[in-house]
Amino acid sequence: MNADWVVLDIEGTLTATSQVHVVLYDYARPRLGPWIDAHGDDPVVTEAVAEIRKLGNLPDTASTAEIVAVLHGWMDADQKIAPLKTLQGLIWEKGYADGDLTTTFFPDVAPKLRAWHEAGLKLAVFSSGSVAGQIASFSRTTDGDLTGLFSGHFDTVNAGPKREEPSYRAIAGALGADPARTVFFSDVPAELHAARAAGWQTVGVARDGEPFGDADFAPHRTIGSFADIEVSR
Numbered sequence: 001m002n003a004d005w006v007v008l009d010i011e012g013t014l015t016a017t018s019q020v021h022v023v024l025y026d027y028a029r030p031r032l033g034p035w036i037d038a039h040g041d042d043p044v045v046t047e048a049v050a051e052i053r054k055l056g057n058l059p060d061t062a063s064t065a066e067i068v069a070v071l072h073g074w075m076d077a078d079q080k081i082a083p084l085k086t087l088q089g090l091i092w093e094k095g096y097a098d099g100d101l102t103t104t105f106f107p108d109v110a111p112k113l114r115a116w117h118e119a120g121l122k123l124a125v126f127s128s129g130s131v132a133g134q135i136a137s138f139s140r141t142t143d144g145d146l147t148g149l150f151s152g153h154f155d156t157v158n159a160g161p162k163r164e165e166p167s168y169r170a171i172a173g174a175l176g177a178d179p180a181r182t183v184f185f186s187d188v189p190a191e192l193h194a195a196r197a198a199g200w201q202t203v204g205v206a207r208d209g210e211p212f213g214d215a216d217f218a219p220h221r222t223i224g225s226f227a228d229i230e231v232s233r
Helices: 017-038 043-055 064-076 082-097 109-118 131-139 165-175 189-197
Strands: 005-008 122-126 150-154 182-186 201-205 221-223
Touching: 017 043, 017 064, 017 082, 043 064, 043 082, 064 082, 082 131, 109 122, 122 165, 131 150, 150 165, 165 182, 165 189, 182 189, 189 201
Parallel strands: 005 122, 005 182, 122 150, 182 201, 201 221
Antiparallel strands: none
16 A cells, blocks of 8 residues: 555554453542542533533532542443543553553564554554543553654544544544555454545454454455555655
């Protein structure tokens, strides 16, 4: 394939789904309440809490425990809701900084990312996880600090829902990228459909044992490993 930009999903594409649903979720879950209580003066946290009250139909007097109960419910349902992602991202950022967390990528990922970067391709991320959480996850990995490989980070707050075409148009505009020269890698067919509708090139990543490993990726080109594909400028 020929492209200028490679944009990548994370969960199920670069890392196993369990990296998020088990490792990161289990780390964040008991820390949500203490984080809210300890950062009551942080405008990012207060805005997130206000949005949680609104979306969770909670009164302004709702306790931290009631707020956390809503957050845990969203986590159990794997809801991609912005204020939840914001708080998780802040907690994960500290966890990575403290050395409590380390990201494990599939073994084919880091070598390919480095090769693409060295070949002059520009790399970016589009994930439902917050930008802060994304950057933190790339800062401490079993393959070293990979943050320097990326030129852009997008989430559902600064780009929009991952299964909607306008989000991909927004990302291309923010990057100054030609959609036809941008390729998106994801393990979720609906995300690939949205990217293709926006004029992007698309590649489905069907990994054994992942939730979408047996999905129908047509009409998108599909790989089982990054070793199976070459992208050049």
